[in-house]
Amino acid sequence: MTKIQWYPGHMNKARNQLEEKLNLIDVVIEVLDARIPSASRNPMISELVGDKPHLIILNKTDLADPVMTKLWQKKLQGPRTLVMAMDAQHNTNMQALITLIKKAASEKVKKLEERGASNPIIRVCLVGVPNCGKSTIINRLVGRNVTMTGDRPGVTKGQAWLKTPYGIQILDTPGILWPKFEDQEVGYKLAAFGAIKDTIFHADDVALFVIRQLRQYYPAYLAKFANCTKDKLENIGDTDLLLAMTQNNGMREDYDRFSLFMLQRLRKGKLGRISLDWPSANNEN
């Protein structure tokens, strides 16, 4: 398998900018892709957040395995960390999100009110890997499209304070990603769900990774997508299966093209509600 190496300069810059602005922020909102909550976490996030109130959003729950999402919700909850699951695309749970932001900031708000401030502004920032839904959530909170959204990594590039009607202001930051993937599996999971640009990985490598994962955890979904029986699935190797699916879909031997097609279907939830990270016994927080 080829190694996915990714080192875009603006990601590093984003991390430094965030570090600089952190003292202006009351609540750090970390957006995770609910299908890969572990792979979509930045390993430096706990360090960055320090003892600031921290809110984790498991986003894209409409596409994730609901059982896994429940387990992750429980797992990520901590003394200073609130967790909520949402589907920003379809605008669910926005009121709950506002309530939770206010709850996370309540200590600071109380202090300011004791000093005489009325309705103090709560300042938040959203962080997360590309394509996890930050702009979509920001747009929902602000109530209009203030940032570009698109199903392609790295769309958010600027930085500004955005006002909402709820007494909350948002710092729009670009997604932060690992400067370098130490763990190849993390890279493949991010590539599978669109956090890494399609042009910097080999689609067939990622498709084969996905086939292996589905074979192990979601064999029925794989059999359905491959249009074959579970028995047949057990007797065919991964590469042969990829080739057979390519041919069955009229793409002859163009398995690169088919691989991209398969990844697009996976990302849209057309293979089923699939999560590829399992909460381990270790504390992820």
Ligand SMILES: Nc1nc2c(ncn2[C@@H]2O[C@H](COP(=O)(O)OP(=O)(O)OP(=O)(O)O)[C@@H](O)[C@H]2O)c(=O)[nH]1
């Ligand atoms: N199905 C589904 N799609 C979502 C959800 N949230 C966002 N999306 C879609 O995911 C894609 C990426 O969303 P963005 O809001 O642009 O993600 P981002 O994190 O701001 O991306 P960058 O700008 O690349 O950092 C868009 O096509 C959104 O419509 C969700 O909860 N469910």
